[in-house]
Amino acid sequence: MKIYRAYKFRLYPTEEQKILIHKTFGCSRFVYNYYLNYQKENGVQKSFDLCKDLKELEKGHKYLKEVDSCALRCSIFDLEDGFNNFFAKRNGYPNFKSKFNRQSYRTNCIRSNYKGKEYSNIEVDLLTRFIKLPKLGNVKIKGFRDKDKIKGKIVNATISRETTNKYYVSVLVEEDILIEKVTPTTIVGIDLGIKDLVVTSDGIKYGNLKVLMKYEKRLKRLQKKLSRQVKGSKNYLKTKEKIARVHAKIKNYRKHYLNDIANEIVNEHDIIVTESLLVKDMFKDKKKVFNKSLSDASLSKLCSLIEWKSKIKGKIYYKINTYYPSSQICSTCGYKNEKLKDLSIREYDCPKCGSHNDRDINASLNILLEGLKLHYNLVSIV
Ligand SMILES: [Zn+2]
DSSP states (O other), X not given: OEEEEEEEEEEEXXXXXXXXXXXXXXXXXXXXXXXXXXXXXXOOOXXXXXXXXXXXXXXXXXXXXXXXXXXXXXXXXXXXXXXXXXXXXXXXXXXXXXXXXXXEEEEEOXXXXXXXXXXXXXXXXXTTTEEEETTTEEEEXXXXXXXXXXXXXXXXXXXXXXXXXXXXXXXXXXXEOOOOOOOOOOEEEEEEOSSSSEEETTSOEEOOOHHXXXXXXXXXXXHHHHHHSXXXXXXXXXXXXXXXXXXXXXXXXXXXXXXXXXXXXXXXXXXXXXXXXXXXXXXXXXXXXXXXXHHHHHHHXXXXXXXXXXXXXTOEEEEEOOOSOGGGBOTTTOOBOGGGGSTTOOEEEOTTTOOEEEHHHHHHHHHHHHHHHHHTTOOOOO
């Protein structure tokens, strides 16, 4: 099966390379905005025709010749995507790009064969830790220390400068992977977080993102500070950069934490069952969820990670729709205990069979049972 994987590296350009990168940001943005304006006045055109017109534009704007021409064509394709999304009602009308947002440009990988040897305008060398990019030449990179080679075909590279003043390159690679279907021998049910982010039917609990909450507090403090400072002053800009750094930390921490959880779950089990998040939301006591948006975003990200990792490892992932609160039913005897609507009860003895249940582990066991029923195509009896 063909899959696309993105490898993101920190980029360390020299001062000279930085100047060229910034020129390319500017030129890509200019081309994008120029053709957005052009199409506003003349109607939407095919990007093939616009690329032809770009050659004319370059004659009048000689500086466009200084940068990677492929990046300029990518701007035109991006604009076409923007219009397609607008016509398909997936998005609003394309906006002009501003230089105050995150800066980036994309360039496509072009390969050629000469005397049996393959040449390419983008190459990653993980041994010397350099990436070859069009016009820029070799740029130092950091990341993926555990790999010595990128397997697969490079499709494109996106060069960006984040608000933290750091440069990155994201390399999209097409990989051909062999997926061996696993004959399932283990199954796990997963209860998705109200108190803990994840509770598995094996009894493992992954806590909520306490570190994130610490960062969130720091973020609020800095934002308050920013609001009291003089806009545009030296200290204002300093605080702004600090805020960008905390944002980046939150993003990174969450990414790694969720990846670790998903890896552990998918590596150790063959069938993974979670509730569908839409249904989960119906039973959520919204007031009790601290930082609701934070935990919601994390949960949907986690589910998509589990789905993706299951797919490439040949495992099975079920999202089940339980139209009943899985935490109120005893996983041993099936007795429904209305008293458990009270979310403060974390542990209890079942009044019918006497088994001692932990609220969340019991819920994950019920989810596991629903997954088993689904797996063997049994009719679910509630
Ligand atoms: Zn019971």
